[in-house]
Amino acid sequence: MSQELMAQFLVEGRELVAEAARGLSALALQPGDAAAMEACFRALHTLKGSTGLFDLEAMGRLLHAAEDRLTAIRDGAAGDLDALVAMLDQVDRWLDSLERHGRLPADATAIGQALAGHIREEAPTEAPPAGAAWTIPAEFAGLAGTALRYVPREDCFYLGDDPIAIASAIPRLTALRVSLRAPWDPSEPYDPFTCNLVVEAVSAAPRAEVEAGFRLVADQVQFADLVVPKAVDREAVAPEEVAPGDVTPGEVAPEQGGGARRSLRVDAARLDRLAALADDLVIAKAGLAGLAAQVEALPGGHALGQALRARQARLDRLAGDLHATIGRVRLVPLAPLFARFPRLVRDIAGSLSKIAALEVVGGEVEVDKAVVDALADPLLHVLRNALDHGIEDPARRRRAGKPEAGQIRLAARVDGDQVVIEVTDDGAGIDPVTIRDLALQRGLLAPEEAARLDDAAAIDLIFAPGFSTAASVTTLSGRGVGMDVVRSAAAGLGGKVAVTSTPGQGTQVQFRLPLAMALVRILVVACGTETYGLPLDAVVETARLTPDRVVPIRSGRAFQLRDQVLPLVRLADLVGAGGAAAAGQGERVVIATVRGQQVGFAVDAFVDRMDAALRPMGGLLAQAPGLMGTTLLADGGVLMVLDLAELVA
Template sequence: MDMNQYLDMFIEESKEHLQAINANLLLLENDPGNITHVKEIFRSAHTLKGMSATMGFEDMANLTHEAENVLDLIRNQKLMITSDIMDVIFQSVDLIEGMVIDITEGGDGSADVSGPVKKLRAIVAGEFTAESEVAAASAVAIEEEAPAEEQIVAGEQDLDDYALMVLKQSKELGNNLMWITVTLNDNCLLKAARSYMVFDQLESLGEVIKTKPTVEDIENERFETSFEIAYVTMHPADKIRSAILNISEIQDVKIDPIGLKEAQLPVPAVVEKVETAAPVKKEPDAQQAPVRKQAAGGKTIRVDIERLDILMNLFSELVIDRGRLEQLAREIGKSELQETVEHMSRISGDLQNIILTMRMVPVEQVFNRFPRMIRDLQKDLNKKVNLEIIGAETELDRTVIDEIGDPLNHLLRNSLDHGIESPADRKNAGKPEEGTIVLRAFHSGNHVFIEVKDDGAGINKDRVLKKAIERGIVNPAAADSLTDKQIHELLFAAGFSTAEVISDISGRGVGLDVVKSKIESLGGSVGVESVRGQGTTFLIQLPLTLSIISAMLVQVQDEKYAVPLSSIIETAVFRKDQIMMAHRQKVIDFRGRVVPLVSLQDIFQVPASDSVQDDEEVAVIIVRKGEKMAGLVVDSFIGQQEIVLKSLGKYLVNVFAISGATILGDGQVALIIDCNALIK
């Protein structure tokens, strides 16, 4: 029997069972006497074992079988749960998840399961203790002390002081330092694409410190067939080599350890934080699985997400044609035609709502991965943290869901590593030893808000300001005039960090500026509020969908532009004598607030037209980003319309203040204005 036809179903079912196992393991760890959780875990493990054996994934079936034996003893109250036993079960689940990911990416799902199997069998035999585990680890360490390979000396690779400092501190944290030489096949056509796949794989297992040639040269294919990488990871060289060789068109991978000489190491007065990437388990990608939809009778159907994408694209074309028909009906003026078009518009509007609803997925799909992550990290950091998840049923477009996992992962790690204090510090501050991180999602208008809130130490604004001045981000003369909120926003500056030592928990080599860039690329925004000693809150605002949006069409000379309604507070008409000047900037008084004016004709350099009359009044759209506001000066308002958001393509990726384009009913193209960029 050809089992490939069942592969997609196996992958999806496996992910669901693994999610259930992880969730119930966390509940069991907090309530060891509750056999209900054990029964749920056993049921999922038993199903997973049968599925993997049927599909021919023997390593997964064997490991799951051994874990099932341990769970059976716990279920029948013949084995008492301990922290060490829970750790072994969690490690086994991690390995099974890794196998499922490998299968998802086209692998055979094989892995070395001998270590976990040996531990699980020892638990069943009553021979497993924490002491035996330590002894086994020591034996492995002695065994691994083989004669050292020939080392690459860091200084000989022209590494700058910054890179050397990263390597030194990473070495102190127990990371492996590697110099990797990757050679592509001579006939490789897309060298940049293969290089990107190599970096993507490496960044999931550690941190790339430096490349030869530069990253820019590699992206532009300015190299022959090989490139070199200074790399930091907790994983052994064999695993890294194997991960790279799994990528097609890779001819050879050479890995040498990097040696450091004391004379090479810089000694700065203040060691800046370099967030070295920790080996983070790669989460299953939500995009791989079909979307499950609930029917009225309580039944569900599985719909492949590619079909939903095709349906959405087809409907987008229908929306464009609908606009064209509406305009033609107005021009022709025949009542029967107008009635038919109006009826079609109502029906297509209902159809639009149904299609958008089909694409909506609960954020629970992303949130569910975080309790396990927090559980592992608090043990690594010797902190006590309770993660509260609120509003997991809140729904977002699947396209947005696919993209928010990494930003939320970064913010949660940041809260745990830098926000929540140690139990001793919390006790001295009069707080409970256990900190709290709240992950909350909720709807408001056409947006979804996601909040990451901790009750930690809060942001030290003096320290932030000092570091910003050192980095040249803030002029010392202007520092005293900054408000607390403006100082907090400095955290999102490129490469900004206040930590004095490397942390392998938060960051993964990137700063909060990357979080902000990702959120803004989704049409959203992120802000931060903090009270010293009480905690910090990051608030993310996201659009419900990225495909079809409501917009206000405006005329600027002979050009038409679309302004998303989600950014608009109000449209208004002002007399020219109401426009004032402040700091050489035109401003208006809008409900008691001074709002700067931005002329779209000037910003986009639209040529003047004879058809546009110079009146005594100006049309203004008041837009907002957070607490900041601006008035966009246009010639006239055309009206509100549902528009299909289209990308400008890879050749027009950096057009200022333009987020895309749409096709209007008359066939013209209208550019969509990015109000966030204008206000910024």
């Protein structure tokens, strides 16, 4: 099989494992959840069918056993779902092996048989529904080719199978017979959701080609090779001369629902290129405002300048809609990423002789694909730390009055235009005193610096490069690499990460990341010879103050805005632009909301308002405080967009 087909199988396989895991989680909470049961069946059945495209017999047999177990549970058999969870974990490991090595491990058959046997302890394998004996129908006499008998499962509709569509796709069909598996009982109500059909057919195509069309339902079909007796004229039964009452391959085709949702897989690199072009378009159209101003300044150019501004307004709307649409196309749910962590948490906890359970919330939240792709390693670092440094061993938890099993919660939620992802554990927490002492021992802080640190700042030291609380190097920790990488990864995505902890009660690591690629409306202001961008969603209004409205308060200044007295700070002082305020002149002020309070920022001039495609800070400026990101101006210059909340912190 081609590498492209295998790559697609791996992507779809992980999605199906995640869907089955969500269904099992729902069934654990509510055993009678029909929708969850159907979702599990659909995911496992589809994945089992896909294994038929590759030499993955061990995986296919294990998934078939899981289907049997689900059938028994749905029919009322007792038993928990632990064996099915273990099956999904093993399939996930096999997908990892396929991705890394292109094949299943050498022990896949043995492991698959052992797991399948464990699964079937409470759900014996059903006999093939097609039955052991099959009498070729008399009407097939004289036909040559591949005969088949397809007996769909009674619950095939719940699994997403369409028996008639499957039969109609048989290549070079020369005969077809559809009958009832069992006579209808007129005393019983008709059940449209139970399949009672038997499909028998003959195809002139090679057997391998016919079998390929039934790979998703291979356990429900029987095949036989038909040979025309010598007394029969072969030319009389050639597939090209089928009797008018027979079905030819082109006459029956599955209908495509007009309202069905269509999807298309697109290479991520193409989407990235499209997004970059949309950013460039936003930058390019921003130059029209300056061009319109120049035209209006020409003699008799006012009308032309106004017409140009009208065209610019329309281009603004179109470019904004295009940018937003591309941003929505790039959105993907967090569920497939989150679904990989429960198994990893169990494996890591087992290697540490600890007991831990992971609760996942918010997998339905959709974020930009770049965020999802970059989050796997940072989240894994955080979960490892929670298990290694946070969750205590069972004996210690008992002494602390806690349950033996530690609890870790991975949750995602939307907050405005950001996604907030939190990893919370109920472990030992972080002791700020210990952090200070370790920082002093390792020369990361001078004694006077350590004395000035409050508890929050001390805990923040875990993000320092080279810092580790581990006493020795293990396979999980002790090398001083981890949380600094986590912070760098968040900064590279235009976001932030912070830690809060209570000794003895637990720790929370919170990521705040951009939800999607979006345009930011900014106000461009001048401070001396420099220009900066301020996000307009934080700006309340702008004002011009006369000198008599500004009053000194201690070492600062304030001014009255209607019935409020607001602090006034020079933006140039905050950004280090230098220069002094002009004496005796009015001041231009931007009133912005900072942490719930209004603050006035004195600037030298209001330059422009514009839509900007914000790009996160990188390189040496990645950790610079007070910067949200950068954007390009129409003339190619770089404009830094400020984070006012951090500037006044």
